[in-house]
């Protein structure tokens with residue numbers, strides 16, 4: 001068994017994920033991952049990089065000596081406080097933390113006005129590039145002015161402290177302006193990724209009882225305008241919505257329906273209001289945003305983040321992990337603002353640090369496959385942060401494409417969202433980073449708010465395939481099933497053992513689910529341990545290697561999807577009696593959605609298997625969004641179940657990945673798998 005696992009592992013680079021799945025089975029006894037990574041080169045920082053680096057090696061000792069005091073120092077150094085805090089951490093209400101609880105700040109002021117007041121108003125905050133090639137550069141002074149006006153518009157629409165505002169936008173500067181205007185008023189934004197369906201938008205608007213939706217007519221993607229306003233109309237069509245107004249930015253110039261009294265053009269409203277707006281201080285624990293993410297059940301969770309702790313950690317990590325020198329660096333994170341990476345490392349971290357950044361609206365291959373590299377050359381990007389799935393797709397296209405551009409400005413590369421396989425790591429460094437740029441593989445989650453595990457360039461000797469070490473001030477443990485710490489080189493479950501500033505403060509409207517999901521597995525008495533849902537291994541150097549999710553959450557192109565959410569979407573179709581979904585290893589996307597569906601008996605024969613599969617793939621895309629569209633839908637007569645009726649997804653995963661079947665002895669009917677595999681072959 002062990003031998004065949006290693007053989008399989010060496011087949012393709014994506015086989016890292018096959019290994020991950022199998023390692024799940026015997027996570028506790030895995031001790032050969034060092035050899036599995038089959039990349040033994042190490043990359044120490046150059047003396048030159050270390051000499052100029054922001055983070056110095058002493059930072060680890062400082063944080064260790066006084067963890068809580070270390071975060072207080074960061075909060076004071078990196079942020080402006082309207083009212084200074086005297087209390088750093090209050091954990092008496094665990095697992096809900098209060099950081100800097102008696103302090104007051106304004107998040108937008110920290111991201112904008114203070115940079116203008118300190119003489120950096122002329123520095124470019126955002127070099128924005130639209131997909132069709134239109135561009136806009138906004139200085140800190142200009143961005144501040146826009147946000148002040150937008151805050152006045154929102155206040156005029158009755159938005160104030162604590163109100164929820166849904167934002168459903170393309171990657172355009174107004175998305176950032178909208179988020180910061182909400183934050184400036186002490187209100188709470190809920191950004192919904194523009195690729196999500198009308199249905200998904202509706203459930204998020206309803207869950208948070210949003211009063212206002214900010215959207216655009218449409219945005220550009222793959223050379224076409226995708227309609228956003230129409231999806232908002234669909235989401236608000238049913239009776240009983242809490243939404244009073246919809247503010248619409250003109251971007252796509254596409255036709256839109258208009259609901260008089262409810263709908264307002266952004267540019268009309270911006271022209272009517274006063275230019276000045278004074279930022280008020282709000283308490284550090286004032287909610288800043290809700291961001292929905294998939295969990296193990298069908299309903300997405302509204303992850304709640306607050307202000308002072310969140311901003312401290314994202315500013316600290318952004319500065320130290322990327323070695324940001326705001327006066328000379330040009331930073332580019334390719335994430336959409338609809339994801340946590342866009343929140344923390346497009347909006348809040350970079351702007352709190354006064355960085356100059358690039359924002360790009362469209363897809364990497366429009367109008368040509370070198371578009372990203374062209375932008376790096378054009379803006380002289382020096383820090384570049386993207387996802388392994390993108391790197392792998394560029395690898396496939398060949399190095400000739402990036403080699404056609406001048407990427408010599410690059411000095412730091414980042415990776416996020418899923419494990420980066422060593423082959424992709426080496427390619428990224430060699431081809432994009434000229435064989436010299438340090439790569440930081442950053443592990444974190446929507447829930448953690450900011451980066452938790454990463455190398456620090458200039459300090460860490462880099463190891464491809466490993467996220468490496470906890471950030472200073474962060475305490476990570478790898479535990480066995482029984483909750484005891486497993487010693488290297490054993491594998492186990494990743495937990496965060498001490499509260500951290502940017503930790504989630506709850507699940508919107510569901511405190512029980514918050515405790516149950518994250519805190520029930522390993523906490524005991526007064527000891528609270530956050531269970532992340534990831535498997536991990538510590539190698540013989542003490543570096544952390546992430547092994548993927550250990551629950552029913554899939555990672556498709558670095559995006560989180562829940563198997564149950566997709567199953568619910570499938571069974572909502574009248575053709576479907578039962579459905580099971582698994583994440584199957586995929587060379588390009590890490591994992592891909594594969595569904596097994598039993599049709600209702602009155603539907604059998606109504607369509608060909610191919611037709612049924614096409615209809616159901618489209619149905620999932622329409623219900624959730626294109627990112628959830630299954631790669632394959634297999635129509636089957638039975639699903640493998642245990643005697644207690646639980647679907648054995650692991651066996652379906654074996655089928656989806658073309659593997660020999662694992663142990664089938666606990667099935668009610670052992671012939672089921674034979675029937676399924678026969679049918680698919």
Ligand code: PRX
Nearest residue numbers: 416417418419441442443444445446546560
């Ligand atoms: O499984 C881990 C994976 O992405 C999950 C979090 O997803 P999400 O909340 O959407 O946030 C993604 C962006 C921060 C984690 O539980 N993950 C994220 N980064 C890494 C990773 N897995 C391995 N290595 C990483 N660097």
